[in-house]
Amino acid sequence: MTTIDEVASNALRALIPPPRLQLSQWIEANVCLPEGVSAQPGPVTLWPFQREIADAIGDPALERVTLVKPVRVGFTTLLTSAVASFVANEPAPILCLLPAEADCRDYVVSDVEPIFAASSTVAKALSDDREDGDRNTLLSRRFPGGSLKVVAAKAPRNLRRHNVRVLFIDEADGMESTAEGSPILLAERRTLSFPDRKIVLGSTPVHDETSHVLRAYAQSDARVFEVPCPCCGVFSEIQWDAIIWDEGKPETARWKCPECREEVPERHKPAMVAEGQWRATRPEVQGHAGFRLNALVSLHINASWSRLAAEFIGAKDDPSTLQTFVNTILGQGWRGEGEELDEDGLAGRGEAVGLAEVPEGVLTVTVGCDVQHDRLEVTYVGWQEDGTAVVLGHTVIWGQWDEDATWTDLDTLLKETFPHALGGRIGIEAVAIDAGDGTTMHRVTAFCQPRTRRKVMAIKGAPGNRPMIERASSKTKTGARLWIVGVDTLKTLIFGRLSRGASIRLSEDLPRVWHEQVASERAVLRYRKGQPVRSFERIPGRRAEALDCLVYAFAARQMLHPDWDAKRRELANPAGAITRPSPVLQSNWMRR
Numbered sequence: 001m002t003t004i005d006e007v008a009s010n011a012l013r014a015l016i017p018p019p020r021l022q023l024s025q026w027i028e029a030n031v032c033l034p035e036g037v038s039a040q041p042g043p044v045t046l047w048p049f050q051r052e053i054a055d056a057i058g059d060p061a062l063e064r065v066t067l068v069k070p071v072r073v074g075f076t077t078l079l080t081s082a083v084a085s086f087v088a089n090e091p092a093p094i095l096c097l098l099p100a101e102a103d104c105r106d107y108v109v110s111d112v113e114p115i116f117a118a119s120s121t122v123a124k125a126l127s128d129d130r131e132d133g134d135r136n137t138l139l140s141r142r143f144p145g146g147s148l149k150v151v152a153a154k155a156p157r158n159l160r161r162h163n164v165r166v167l168f169i170d171e172a173d174g175m176e177s178t179a180e181g182s183p184i185l186l187a188e189r190r191t192l193s194f195p196d197r198k199i200v201l202g203s204t205p206v207h208d209e210t211s212h213v214l215r216a217y218a219q220s221d222a223r224v225f226e227v228p229c230p231c232c233g234v235f236s237e238i239q240w241d242a243i244i245w246d247e248g249k250p251e252t253a254r255w256k257c258p259e260c261r262e263e264v265p266e267r268h269k270p271a272m273v274a275e276g277q278w279r280a281t282r283p284e285v286q287g288h289a290g291f292r293l294n295a296l297v298s299l300h301i302n303a304s305w306s307r308l309a310a311e312f313i314g315a316k317d318d319p320s321t322l323q324t325f326v327n328t329i330l331g332q333g334w335r336g337e338g339e340e341l342d343e344d345g346l347a348g349r350g351e352a353v354g355l356a357e358v359p360e361g362v363l364t365v366t367v368g369c370d371v372q373h374d375r376l377e378v379t380y381v382g383w384q385e386d387g388t389a390v391v392l393g394h395t396v397i398w399g400q401w402d403e404d405a406t407w408t409d410l411d412t413l414l415k416e417t418f419p420h421a422l423g424g425r426i427g428i429e430a431v432a433i434d435a436g437d438g439t440t441m442h443r444v445t446a447f448c449q450p451r452t453r454r455k456v457m458a459i460k461g462a463p464g465n466r467p468m469i470e471r472a473s474s475k476t477k478t479g480a481r482l483w484i485v486g487v488d489t490l491k492t493l494i495f496g497r498l499s500r501g502a503s504i505r506l507s508e509d510l511p512r513v514w515h516e517q518v519a520s521e522r523a524v525l526r527y528r529k530g531q532p533v534r535s536f537e538r539i540p541g542r543r544a545e546a547l548d549c550l551v552y553a554f555a556a557r558q559m560l561h562p563d564w565d566a567k568r569r570e571l572a573n574p575a576g577a578i579t580r581p582s583p584v585l586q587s588n589w590m591r592r
Helices: 004-015 023-030 048-058 075-089 101-118 183-189 212-218 266-274 305-315 319-328 343-347 404-414 441-454 487-500 512-518 545-557 564-571
Strands: 064-068 093-098 140-143 146-152 166-170 198-203 223-228 243-246 249-256 277-280 288-292 362-372 375-384 389-398 417-419 425-427 430-434 456-462 469-471 483-486 504-507 521-528 531-538
Touching: 023 048, 023 075, 048 064, 048 075, 048 266, 048 288, 064 212, 075 093, 075 101, 075 146, 075 166, 075 198, 093 101, 093 183, 101 146, 166 183, 198 212, 212 288, 223 266, 243 305, 249 266, 249 305, 266 305, 305 319, 319 487, 343 512, 362 389, 362 425, 362 545, 362 564, 375 404, 375 545, 389 404, 389 545, 404 441, 430 441, 430 545, 441 456, 456 545, 483 487, 483 545, 487 504, 487 521, 487 531, 487 545, 512 545
Parallel strands: 064 198, 064 288, 093 146, 093 166, 166 198, 223 288, 362 430, 389 504, 430 456, 456 483
Antiparallel strands: 140 146, 223 277, 243 249, 362 375, 375 389, 417 425, 469 483, 521 531
């Protein structure tokens, strides 16, 4: 028989809410990964180093969480799972900020919608029933008690309209200042009306001196993930300089404990990571948890020490691939090298290669063309299968930009073929012509448009952290198509290669003025609207046509996807004919 005291006790217990799960526990109990999103579909199982990050995101005592991340550590899944937790447990206005519109759409379609649909607890939260005044869209969803908006940092107007309590910022180092200032600061201002706001910022760092995520991490309690050595038991962070392997055998990669100097095989890594723990290096900082990771602790098969050692061997001699390794695998910012080029050093590197006989290793050729009002300047760049660029020559077509004869001469030049060391002849396969000058743009696009099938492209340079080349979002007023070239991205690549003497060969036939013009700019750090911006500036008194031509030729290379073996066979043709596939007729009626 139940007593009055028992009834009262049961009633009291019913009024007390059950203990709240930590976010890591909630994720593993409620979030599922569907097929197509993960190689291992099913309930999420967090790795040991992910759990404390998740719990920090869910901790109401922490206002900010910063993550310096490499690839292959599952941050996107963790981010999406955290969003799902807020939707299900703490409904509020939520904003996810990504660099570009394409990133937003890809994130929603590839991650948010599939993971929400596969996780029953939140499956209905972002339903597309459109009953609420038809206000749901792909990037803006409402649910009881809150909303989720995914917006691009490139458009400041996206940030003016929203007040949010929860702000997730992904790939912060891919975001650039706009006319209204830093999009990150603009987004953070939209959280000021909420005393219990949460700001989560994660990114792979890019340049050390301008990195948003590294600057935020420096203001946090700066946690590092340490694992115990199976030999001496001392906890240490696994860093790249402690990964060693036998000469020429990356498969032997192992970790050398910085404490006892024992060499630990990779088979111990899962157990070491399972016992790992985060240590705050600045514990005096309160309310801001910062985490720094590298891929050496990742349990992905493609992040094994042996595979990463092999990737490093393949990347170390080329500054562009080495930077990618440093950024995406080590989770470190790149410290710029080759801030200014030495024209005398460049002139001294000339080799006996050129257009008189294109060397055997060069299997395709691109051209960059800079348009001046009284001439066209053209640089020829050959490409080897290993990515090495061979600057074969430079020429000038004298003539006014608006005269037909000038463009006729260029058309003739672009149709030329050159003797090749394999016995055949090689032609030009892609051309980028500067149309950035508003005066000459119409003439350039008029020349390029009918030659589109020959990959003759009108381009316009754009500064900042952009793709090497991408199609412009809209056509010009005359209906012509433009391509946008990320000039700072390409200059960083070219300066890095030239400063190290790596992966760019120079013909001895290049005129001295070419070397002077290629060395006409320097990389500088400036502060714009209070934010550090790395860019290239002209050295006073220098002209830069050759540098521009080289940048455009590199951009044109991105449009080619050569079949290298077929190229060799074609160029070995003693008849010297450049064979091209004939058009395929799709139906017989065209032959009638």
